[in-house]
Amino acid sequence: xxxxxxxxxxxxxxxxxxxxxxxxxxxxxxxxxxxxxxxxxxxxxxxxxxxxxxxxxxxxxxxxxxxxxxxxxxxxxxxxxxxxxxxxxxxxxxxxxxxxxxxxxxxxxxxxxxxxxxxxxxxxxxxxxxxxxxxxxxxxxxxxxxxxxxxxxxxxxxxxxxxxxxxxxxxxxxxxxxxxxxxxxxxxxxxxxxxxxxxxxxxxxxxxxxxxxxxxxxxxxxxxxxxxxxxxxxxxxxxxxxxxxxxxxxxxxxxxxxxxxxxxxxxxxxxxxxxxxxxxxxxxxxxxxxxxxxxxxxxxxxxxxxxxxxxxxxxxxxxxxxxxxxxxxxxxxxxxxxxxxxxxxxxxxxxxxxxxxxxxxxxxxxxxxxxxxxxxxxxxxxxxxxxxxxxxxxxxxxxxxxxxxxxxxxxxxxxxxxxxxxxxxxxxxxxxxxxxxxxxxxxxxxxxxxxxxxxxxxxxxxxxxxxxxxxxxxxxxxxxxxxxxxxxxxxxxxxx
Amino acid sequence: xxxxxxxxxxxxxxxxxxxxxxxxxxxxxxxxxxxxxxxxxxxxxxxxxxxxxxxxxxxxxxxxxxxxxxxxxxxxxxxxxxxxxxxxxxxxxxxxxxxxxxx
Numbered sequence: 001x002x003x004x005x006x007x008x009x010x011x012x013x014x015x016x017x018x019x020x021x022x023x024x025x026x027x028x029x030x031x032x033x034x035x036x037x038x039x040x041x042x043x044x045x046x047x048x049x050x051x052x053x054x055x056x057x058x059x060x061x062x063x064x065x066x067x068x069x070x071x072x073x074x075x076x077x078x079x080x081x082x083x084x085x086x087x088x089x090x091x092x093x094x095x096x097x098x099x100x101x102x103x104x105x106x107x108x109x110x111x112x113x114x115x116x117x118x119x120x121x122x123x124x125x126x127x128x129x130x131x132x133x134x135x136x137x138x139x140x141x142x143x144x145x146x147x148x149x150x151x152x153x154x155x156x157x158x159x160x161x162x163x164x165x166x167x168x169x170x171x172x173x174x175x176x177x178x179x180x181x182x183x184x185x186x187x188x189x190x191x192x193x194x195x196x197x198x199x200x201x202x203x204x205x206x207x208x209x210x211x212x213x214x215x216x217x218x219x220x221x222x223x224x225x226x227x228x229x230x231x232x233x234x235x236x237x238x239x240x241x242x243x244x245x246x247x248x249x250x251x252x253x254x255x256x257x258x259x260x261x262x263x264x265x266x267x268x269x270x271x272x273x274x275x276x277x278x279x280x281x282x283x284x285x286x287x288x289x290x291x292x293x294x295x296x297x298x299x300x301x302x303x304x305x306x307x308x309x310x311x312x313x314x315x316x317x318x319x320x321x322x323x324x325x326x327x328x329x330x331x332x333x334x335x336x337x338x339x340x341x342x343x344x345x346x347x348x349x350x351x352x353x354x355x356x357x358x359x360x361x362x363x364x365x366x367x368x369x370x371x372x373x374x375x376x377x378x379x380x381x382x383x384x385x386x387x388x389x390x391x392x393x394x395x396x397x398x399x400x401x402x403x404x405x406x407x408x409x410x411x412x413x414x415x416x417x418x419x420x421x422x423x424x425x426x427x428x429x430x431x432x433x434x435x436x437x438x439x440x441x442x443x444x445x446x447x448x449x450x451x452x453x454x455x456x457x458x459x460x461x462x463x464x465x466x467x468x469x470x471x472x473x474x475x476x477x478x479x480x481x482x483x484x485x486x487x488x489x490x491x492x493x494x495x496x
Numbered sequence: 497x498x499x500x501x502x503x504x505x506x507x508x509x510x511x512x513x514x515x516x517x518x519x520x521x522x523x524x525x526x527x528x529x530x531x532x533x534x535x536x537x538x539x540x541x542x543x544x545x546x547x548x549x550x551x552x553x554x555x556x557x558x559x560x561x562x563x564x565x566x567x568x569x570x571x572x573x574x575x576x577x578x579x580x581x582x583x584x585x586x587x588x589x590x591x592x593x594x595x596x597x598x599x
């Protein structure tokens with residue numbers, strides 16, 4: 001059965017899909033089949049998916065339709081097709097984290113977010129490509145293949161959640177989940193012209209998220225609207241006895257302030273987020289956005305200075321590799337995944353496993369972390385980075401004492417070409433504006449903020465106060481309503 | 497710590513780090529990582545110039561202490577599903593190279 005692929009249904013949002021499913025003018029099987037057809041039609045070019053779970057998706061869709069036919073639409077995402085970054089454990093469905101190390105891992109359990117999406121009625125279309133173990137900013141470090149940017153197939157989609165961003169931009173899914181350790185949701189959202197939200201650290205359970213840097217990692221949604229981001233966050237947020245770093249706080253209604261508007265909103269635009277290294281086209285788009293916010297009642301304050309913020313990148317490249325060198329010690333070729341055999345000793349097998357199982361970027365970061373944690377360097381690197389982390393958090397606290405939200409570019413450039421950046425540190429600079437929110441544990445969102453050179457999307461980032469995603473989403477929605485930038489590169493990929 | 501001292505890496509240092517994290521490296525990898533790590537650290541060394549006297553370290557992402565869970569039993573994962581992922585198994589065990597030298 002091939003459902004007609006029409007642009008109107010392809011660009012459907014979660015909110016509109018919900019209305020139409022409940023009203024009965026479209027079925028979940030129709031929607032699911034349409035997106036599966038879209039994947040078949042476009043993924044030779046986009047390469048967003050590592051695994052497509054067509055059969056189980058259609059089964060789940062049929063079950064959703066049976067519920068809807070009985071008038072049972074209690075679950076808020078009933079029948080809506082989404083995709084999952086391949087770093088999230090899915091029971092019975094191969095999960096690779098973009099690494100040869102996990103080439104044949106079929107998890108025996110679901111990540112908490114996957115369980116919650118299932119309880120919310122969502123349909124999973126499959127697993128999305130990513131930089132290996134979420135380390136990268138271009139999805140070129142996937143062990144499998146690079147993913148293309150739907151706006152220009154010769155450019156990268158960003159990373160590490162590049163598959164999750166590209167799948168929404170190419171309309172292969174209505175929405176997806178990704179993970180963000182230093183910008184891995186927001187930077188690809190910026191590059192692909194979609195909405196990407198990193199919640200407050202501890203808002204969403206990390207149980208079943210294959211760990212990269214545990215004090216920084218957070219799961220969040222990719223969507224085509226801010227309203228959808230609120231809907232998807234609603235389904236996955238909240239305390240979890242399986243994650244002791246998850247806040248035991250009641251989950252608010254994240255949609256409560258979507259209509260708040262901008263009047264009187266105190267917006268900080270700290271100097272350090274508008275410094276060297278930002279391309280002119282990005283600067284120009286962000287200035288236009290600031291003017292628009294001001295013209296609609298927001299009070300833009302460019303005076304705040306956060307002198308420690310430029311240190312967020314060095315802090316990150318101590319803390320994240322240190323945590324990763326510990327987290328990735330578990331890949332020893334014994335219990336699961338790839339395991340080399342035939343060496344002269346257990347250690348030889350383990351060292352060969354990790355030589356062949358890990359890619360270059362992962363090895364580089366494990367070595368860097370081991371160095372920062374090693375005797376004689378621990379105080380100078382790891383402990384010093386943790387102290388500067390405190391300074392950065394304090395500077396955010398000071399700004400939020402007098403402002404409601406911080407605005408900044410998401411990334412210093414538009415999407416670059418595949419193969420264009422080869423120096424590791426140049427690649428790391430992509431995350432210069434996104435890393436500070438991870439260091440401080442704050443919620444942050446990237447929304448489409450216009451276009452730069454080559455008509456490539458530019459992302460506008462808002463950073464909010466701890467556990468106040470509701471206000472953050474309100475501000476982002478107000479900006480989105482003023483602009484309505486397209487989130488779908490019509491005509492670029494596939495037949496639509 | 498000055499840049500010139502801290503960002504020089506020797507091949508022996510890279511090999512030592514690799515042995516700590518149990519990764520075998522080829523000679524060409526050692527050389528590449530030697531120069532890349534030195535380059536990355538040269539950018540990171542600016543951290544040492546920040547005055548952090550009297551500043552406590554932040555060592556987690558949230559302002560949380562451990563959350564206590566009820567000491568109640570719950571179903572464990574199925575043994576067969578776990579073992580099915582093993583690179584090498586024998587009956588209900590993970591099979592690995594002998595750990596202890598028998599000589």
